[in-house]
Amino acid sequence: xxxxxxxxxxxxxxxxxxxxxxxxxxxxxxxxxxxxxxxxxxxxxxxxxxxxxxxxxxxxxxxxxxxxxxxxxxxxxxxxxxx
Numbered sequence: 001x002x003x004x005x006x007x008x009x010x011x012x013x014x015x016x017x018x019x020x021x022x023x024x025x026x027x028x029x030x031x032x033x034x035x036x037x038x039x040x041x042x043x044x045x046x047x048x049x050x051x052x053x054x055x056x057x058x059x060x061x062x063x064x065x066x067x068x069x070x071x072x073x074x075x076x077x078x079x080x081x082x083x
Contacts, residue, residue, distance in 0.1 A: 009045040012037070 004014060015035060016026035027044065030037035036050035052058065 007048075009038075009047050010051065012044050012046060015046040015051060 004010070010018070012026045012030055012035075013023050015030075016023050019026065019035075021029075026035060029035040030044055030046065035046055036054060037044050037046050039045075
């Protein structure tokens with residue numbers, strides 16, 4: 001299975017861990033529409049983008065951010081030039 005960072009969805013269990021709630025509570029929230037979810041056969045998956053919007057975060061926890069143009073590059077201290 002692909003690494004969670006490379007997938008466009010979370011499992012309900014992964015979403016539950018991120019929310020700090022139990023598995024059953026997460027399935028119930030998905031069933032009620034409180035957590036965005038799609039069914040893929042018997043599986044229930046949580047699309048990352050709508051899930052993060054619901055939480056008010058722009059990107060998944062732990063994702064690497066690209067520094068904005070003109071900011072310092074923490075890897076070598078160099079300035080990143082605007083193109």
